[in-house]
Amino acid sequence: MKYSQKALALVALAAQTDAALRFGCSTVTIQRLDPVVEPGNSPSAHLHQVVGGNAFAPEMKGDIGQQGTCTSCVFSEDFSNYWTAVLFFKHENGTYKRVPIMANDALPAGIQGGMTIYYTQQDFSSNGKQFIRAFPPGFRMTVGSPTAGKDGMTKHKGLRFTCLDNKSTRFPEIDDFPKKPCKGGIMTEHHFPACWNGKDLDSPDHQSHMYDTQPTGFGAGAACPASHPVRMPQLAYETLWDTTQFNNMWPKDGSNPFVFSFGNQSGHAYGTHADYMFGWKGDSLQRAMNSSCMFNACENGRPLLSQSVAQMNACKAKEVVKENTDGWLKELPGKSVFA
Template identity: 80%
Template sequence: MKWFSNVVTLVALVAPSEAALRFGCSTVTLQRLDPVVEPGQVPSAHLHQVVGGNAFNATMTGDIGEQGTCTTCVFSEDFSNYWTAVLFFKHQNGSYKRVPIMENDALPAGINGGMTIYYTQQDFNSNGNQHITAFKPGFRMTVGSPTQGADGLTKHKGLRFTCLDNKDTRFPEVSDFPTKPCKGGLMTEHHFPACWDGKNLDSPDHQSHMYDTQPTGFTPGAACPSTHPVRMPQLAYETLWDTTQFNSIWPTDGSNPLVFSFGDVEGHGYGTHADYMFGWKGDALQRAMNSSCMFTACENGKPLKSQSVTEMNKCAAKNVVNEKIDGWLDALPGHPKGT
């Protein structure tokens, strides 16, 4: 493939950089749609919390960066979509209530829910020792699966949880879903693989075109294998859930009342997962990866355009699925009562 041979040449010619992006995206929608795993299905099987461009819908094709009129992300050139399952609290009487999302204290104040998004190079300490190839228009991937069993969190090393003392807590990232109340809430982490096969923008399982060489979390990744030789940005999501408001009604029998929207009724957390659909405009992400900026230093045109929290929070996707998702519910959205 001519494009792939050009990438190999660029690896040798492009000077290494130290770029790392960390930025907030407010919630663009909360509804049952999944254009990657269940394209065209309205509604999809379970509820998602979504951030990014407002073109998000049941079916999305083509260059997502050229679709939509606004984005909920700090970087106004990022029309990508990022989404995860939603966390619920199950009361002992059998009813459910959605756990609110908290803003990250490391980000500007006032962001409406959403997530913290990272695009790093090899890690935070040794960035810049190799060329990073940005994702391409049409690229998409997932990490984790709602159907995975107890071995899922071992297989997917980038799926982790952190029981927070406060909103500044970042470690430890553990593979066990907390079974006791967390003082400051719960953070879910989704780290995606960063080695690409250089050919496919997607794969039937939405994962095989990528390969993970990181031992876990924000740690150095080993060299990419020959089957997936192209190093791409290390993408990660952090979501902070305000579980503290439920601590006073936490069950005393040792059961875990936190369940994900895909029907994790036993509260194991095995099926935690996340989806990504690339949608940066033009060469914006590649420019960032070629630069030496870190975090907020990448804003205000250096090299990425950015916007205010007010502008982020005004952006919203069209509501396609109309159903009740707030207040105490008899069942999880999309699931019969008792499942």
């Protein structure tokens, strides 16, 4: 459906607020499925860690918000799915081990794995006095590409890494893996574009229906272009990888020992990427964007319904692809897209 500029302007007059969401989601599954890029394939080419609704499956159609029985996110109305590639440590003997995921210190204690999800407007405290249109049912998009070269980090300014002193570290953001062991682990950041063309729920490359005007990260974006006039929430994921157990195992030549599940052979991280499938129930996300709540102040019905950490952790998606992803592995699950 295409939204006219007049209709958007009328809604904007009614809703100029300062809302922003920051919330945790525990891991709902870790398996080789990708219903956006490889719909129907079971297994997909490489391993993903997924959070959100438990309806996650090889192929997903229709209104995802009306599917599934639980969500691994704080907000119990959010049945969206959010996923990224999985990080592995490659030992000098050629074996691989999956890197554990840590919870963000800013979130409630006890969240198992998962990610921190953001829906901001202009920045953390303002929407720039414009209407923010929630994603519609059926919407999906990706950012980054597992086959990208070094230009991937230039093209997608929201793809960044942070070398952590502790789980509260946030800066500086860099455009490649840290070159030495990090005291507190490594954080990966995936910021999506926030300008929509107003008509397509997806596109052949899963990206062309969106446009990025942000300078980087959580910075305020410039005005949306005429080709993509609809301002939507600035969606971002943060994943904290507990690389500390490998700090004394770095190769003697100092080369980077970490590799994503898509098999970046040269050791770089330019192929980092993330997928999103909208699944908020009814008008819940729009209500949040129209409100004046910030972060956890949006919970407990103000205006969004929320749930306990125990309920989040208990939500799991069906295991469709059964394979071992724990311990020391002789090869990456699915090997490599470059093999």
